[in-house]
Amino acid sequence: MPFCYNSMGGSISKGVRGSVASTAALILAAGQGTRMKSERLKVLHEVCGRPMVEYVIETAQKATGQKPFLVIGYQAESVKEALGDKALYVTQTVQKGTGHAVMQAVPYLTGKYDEVVVLYGDCPLLSPKSLSGLIEHKRRTGASCAVLTFRPDDPHGYGRVVRAEGDRIARIVEHRDAGPTELAIDEVNSGIYCFDAGALFDALPLLRDDNTRGEFYITDVLSILNQAGRACVACEAENAEECMGINDRRALAEVSAVVRRRILDDLMLSGVTVDDPASTFIDAGVEIAPDTRIMPHTFLKGKTSIGRCCVVGPQTLIDESIIGDAVTISFSVIEKSRVEDRASLGPFSHLRPGSVIGEDAQIGNYAEIKNSSIGRGSKIHHHTYVGDSSLGERVNFSAGAITVNYDGQRKHRTDIGDGAFIGCNVNLVAPVKVGRDAFVAAGSTVTDEVPSGALAIARERQTNKEGWVAKKRSQSDEAGKKTPQ
Ligand code: UD1
Ligand code: CA
Numbered sequence: 001m002p003f004c005y006n007s008m009g010g011s012i013s014k015g016v017r018g019s020v021a022s023t024a025a026l027i028l029a030a031g032q033g034t035r036m037k038s039e040r041l042k043v044l045h046e047v048c049g050r051p052m053v054e055y056v057i058e059t060a061q062k063a064t065g066q067k068p069f070l071v072i073g074y075q076a077e078s079v080k081e082a083l084g085d086k087a088l089y090v091t092q093t094v095q096k097g098t099g100h101a102v103m104q105a106v107p108y109l110t111g112k113y114d115e116v117v118v119l120y121g122d123c124p125l126l127s128p129k130s131l132s133g134l135i136e137h138k139r140r141t142g143a144s145c146a147v148l149t150f151r152p153d154d155p156h157g158y159g160r161v162v163r164a165e166g167d168r169i170a171r172i173v174e175h176r177d178a179g180p181t182e183l184a185i186d187e188v189n190s191g192i193y194c195f196d197a198g199a200l201f202d203a204l205p206l207l208r209d210d211n212t213r214g215e216f217y218i219t220d221v222l223s224i225l226n227q228a229g230r231a232c233v234a235c236e237a238e239n240a241e242e243c244m245g246i247n248d249r250r251a252l253a254e255v256s257a258v259v260r261r262r263i264l265d266d267l268m269l270s271g272v273t274v275d276d277p278a279s280t281f282i283d284a285g286v287e288i289a290p291d292t293r294i295m296p297h298t299f300l301k302g303k304t305s306i307g308r309c310c311v312v313g314p315q316t317l318i319d320e321s322i323i324g325d326a327v328t329i330s331f332s333v334i335e336k337s338r339v340e341d342r343a344s345l346g347p348f349s350h351l352r353p354g355s356v357i358g359e360d361a362q363i364g365n366y367a368e369i370k371n372s373s374i375g376r377g378s379k380i381h382h383h384t385y386v387g388d389s390s391l392g393e394r395v396n397f398s399a400g401a402i403t404v405n406y407d408g409q410r411k412h413r414t415d416i417g418d419g420a421f422i423g424c425n426v427n428l429v430a431p432v433k434v435g436r437d438a439f440v441a442a443g444s445t446v447t448d449e450v451p452s453g454a455l456a457i458a459r460e461r462q463t464n465k466e467g468w469v470a471k472k473r474s475q476s477d478e479a480g481k482k483t484p485q
Contacts, residue, residue: 025060029121030073049283055124062128097215144230158188190243392418
């Protein structure tokens with residue numbers, strides 16, 4: 001967990017002071033994000049399994065070559081918990097606007113950086129290439145500030161870019177402060193800027209909060225720079241999609257769809273077959289080796305990795321799990337588990353956390369496994385439950401057999417040796433052991449250890465009552481005659 005201290009209304013992680021570098025990245029993420037209508041801070045909402053701000057941090061890190069500063073305020077502790085040491089934290093105790101957020105970082109940037117890149121934590125589609133392009137553009141033009149601009153299909157909500165001559169920007173007017181002429185402008189502010197550090201620090205104290213929101217806007221720095229005779233230039237994005245900001249949940253879905261498609265494209269280009277990208281949901285960071293096929297309606301989440309030549313799906317959810325090579329999995333759910341090479345799962349199996357399925361094992365047809373290891377080549381099918389157990393190699397766990405692992409208060413373990421055969425509808429009441437090559441007869445309720453090679457039968461003996469049905473029927477007929485109609 002990063003260490004922070006307070007100074008001049010802000011705080012910053014230890015170890016930053018003293019480091020010298022030319023371009024700092026400052027990501028603003030202190031606002032609640034009221035338009036999300038959420039208890040949760042906006043920038044922690046996930047896009048393909050990761051907090052949206054993490055994408056911005058990664059992009060800033062790649063483009064500037066160093067750890068970015070993150071301005072946090074609302075739910076600051078949750079941000080630190082989610083992001084750890086991926087960023088250096090600056091605190092904005094009260095949220096008085098994007099300009100005010102930048103002011104909080106000034107004490108930590110002054111004298112250390114030539115340029116300051118400012119970005120917003122709600123803009124996760126930006127690529128490192130576009131950000132580097134913006135920094136280059138500022139350097140090439142010699143301007144005090146370069147702003148990444150774009151022309152979205154619907155400019156509603158974005159600040160409008162009022163151009164002076166050529167690529168010069170006169171000012172940026174927020175949507176809510178704009179008049180009809182400004183609202184008609186289709187070029188908008190992405191919220192991604194590269195400033196001359198000195199020019200920015202000179203302008204910040206001149207910001208005023210005399211707008212509809214009563215906030216200090218970073219966008220007003222541009223008109224202040226212009227008044228001081230310093231140039232601000234527009235750098236129009238090659239790909240407008242990259243500039244999309246997330247303010248509400250519709251935008252969250254739109255941006256997620258773009259990231260999802262990028263993830264799928266990368267996987268397909270690396271040799272993974274995706275039968276139907278439209279119904280396949282794969283989180284950022286999931287690894288899949290070439291020649292694996294992902295069938296429709298499949299969800300791969302968290303830190304999951306899948307080996308080569310597997311067939312996964314249809315209709316499968318795998319979360320935080322490691323899957324080996326040549327594994328087949330259909331219509332199943334796997335959580336925090338490991339499946340080794342050539343094992344097969346499904347249809348309709350559930351691996352709950354802590355399960356390890358050995359090579360060539362077969363788990364299928366309504367089997368549920370929890371916190372158990374299943375040895376190589378073992379078979380578990382047909383409505384079974386294995387919990388808190390160790391099964392050796394080549395164990396046959398027949399239809400309807402279950403481990404009785406819970407006594408109402410505590411969980412107990414079951415150990416089954418290599419080659420054991422557990423018959424149909426067996427209850428193994430844990431704690432219990434079944435030795436190597438032992439047999440447990442169908443319908444048995446096993447409470448004591450079964451020695452290796454032994455047959456355990458723990459059930460009532462069958463008795464047949466000859467002629468019982470006919471006798472019962474004639475008794476019923478007699479009774480019927482005596483009953484008044
Ligand atoms: C902002 C820009 C707008 C631009 C748009 C692009 C301003 C005034 N407006 O508007 O010109 O077109 O982004 O997406 O900058 N934040 C803080 N502290 C605060 C307020 C905000 O850290 O006191 C952070 C938020 O957490 C967020 C970012 O700044 O990540 C942007 O704030 P938001 O309210 O989303 O600004 P927009 O209205 O989208
Ligand atoms: Ca925004």
